[in-house]
Amino acid sequence: AQKVTQAQTEISVVEKEDVTLDCVYETRDTTYYLFWYKQPPSGELVFLIRRNSFDEQNEISGRYSWNFQKSTSSFNFTITASQVVDSAVYFCALSESPDNHNDMRFGAGTRLTVKP
Amino acid sequence: EAQVTQNPRYLITVTGKKLTVTCSQNMNHEYMSWYRQDPGLGLRQIYYSMNVEVTDKGDVPEGYKVSRKEKRNFPLILESPSPNQTSLYFCASSLLPSGYGYEQFFGPGTRLTVL
Numbered sequence: 001a002q003k004v005t006q007a008q009t010e011i012s013v014v015e016k017e018d019v020t021l022d023c024v025y026e027t028r029d030t031t032y033y034l035f036w037y038k039q040p041p042s043g044e045l046v047f048l049i050r051r052n053s054f055d056e057q058n059e060i061s062g063r064y065s066w067n068f069q070k071s072t073s074s075f076n077f078t079i080t081a082s083q084v085v086d087s088a089v090y091f092c093a094l095s096e097s098p099d100n101h102n103d104m105r106f107g108a109g110t111r112l113t114v115k116p
Numbered sequence: 117e118a119q120v121t122q123n124p125r126y127l128i129t130v131t132g133k134k135l136t137v138t139c140s141q142n143m144n145h146e147y148m149s150w151y152r153q154d155p156g157l158g159l160r161q162i163y164y165s166m167n168v169e170v171t172d173k174g175d176v177p178e179g180y181k182v183s184r185k186e187k188r189n190f191p192l193i194l195e196s197p198s199p200n201q202t203s204l205y206f207c208a209s210s211l212l213p214s215g216y217g218y219e220q221f222f223g224p225g226t227r228l229t230v231l
Contacts, residue, residue, distance in 0.1 A: 009156075033217050045206065045222040052217055091158060095214035103149060103174075104214045106158035 004094050006107035013082055014115050021077040021110045023092030029053075032096045034068065034075045035104065039089040048090075051075065082114045118143045122207050122223035129197055130231050137192045137226050139207030147210045148190040149174065149220070150182065152203040159206065165190055166213070197230040204228075 003026040013019045025034065036048040049059060051068050059066045063080045079086050089111045093104045120141045129135055141148065149164035151174075161174030165184040179201055181193040190209075194201060204227050208220040 004158075006158075033214060035214070035219060037222075043204070043225050045208075045225075047219045047221075050217060050219055093159075093214075095217075097215050103147075103161060103164060104159075104220065106151075106160070108156050108158045 004092055004105055004107035006090075006092055006110050008110045009108070010111045010113070012113045012115065015084060016081050017114075018078060018080050019082050019112065019114075021079075021090050021092075021112065023075045023077065023107060025073050025075065025092070025094045027073075027094060027096055029096045032094060035093040035095070036066065036075075036077050037091045037093065037106075039091065039109070041087070045091070048077075079112075082112075084114050084116055087112060087114045118221070120207055120209050120221050120223035122205075122226050124226060125224060126227050128229045128231065131198055132196050135194050135197060135228075137194075137205060137207075137228070139190045139192065139223060140188050141190075141207075141209040141221070142188065143209060143211075143221065144187065145209035145211050145221075146187075147213050147218075147220075148184065149208050150180070150190070150192045151206045151208065152176065152201075153206060153225075154203050162192070162205075164213075194228075197228075199230050202228060202230045 005024045032053045034051045038046045065078045067076045089109045091109045092107045123138045150162040151159040153159045163182040165171045207223040210218040210220045
């Protein structure tokens with residue numbers, strides 16, 4: 001069964017601090033996709049990144065970076081020099097093979113608060 | 117503008133009164149689904165649809181119905197709502213299921229309270 005664990009329920013940092021959001025997943029499939037979504041206080045869900053199981057390269061997008069490590073089944077998300085606008089709930093999600101149409105399994109989310 | 121729309125955005129109702137939450141997408145996506153979001157549980161899939169007239173249960177389908185008569189619309193029906201269905205509901209669509217690597221586009225959410 002799929003499972004995504006985001007052990008950090010809430011994190012609070014001061015602006016300009018770096019912060020890492022952890023995501024650990026479980027799957028028996030060799031082909032799968034991992035996603036991160038952001039849910040700002042306004043409530044919508046915003047897609048941030050997708051990573052397939054065969055691509056372990058880390059990715060950087062501005063102040064955001066993602067570290068995918070299959071050896072530890074983790075897909076962690078780091079925000080560098082955090083800003084107040086980064087305050088949101090962040091969800092990690094897993095999708096297994098296309099034969100499984102019961103789509104994405106989400107973690108419980110991590111609420112990040114960035115204080116000025 | 118490419119988007120997923122949901123209506124209503126907020127709804128307060130009473131136990132047993134049938135309600136429908138509409139969902140529509142304008143991206144010609146094959147795959148649509150409904151999720152509910154509850155504190156500490158993240159998002160859980162209720163129902164999904166691979167295409168017109170093709171629907172199937174997700175992880176938490178009890179108490180819900182769906183239909184897919186047109187490609188763009190995927191309404192969520194609560195025949196007899198109960199207080200444990202109080203939640204934040206999201207409709208989502210994607211070209212194909214996320215198992216193919218497609219991200220889902222989410223609607224703005226519907227906050228439902230059942231008294």
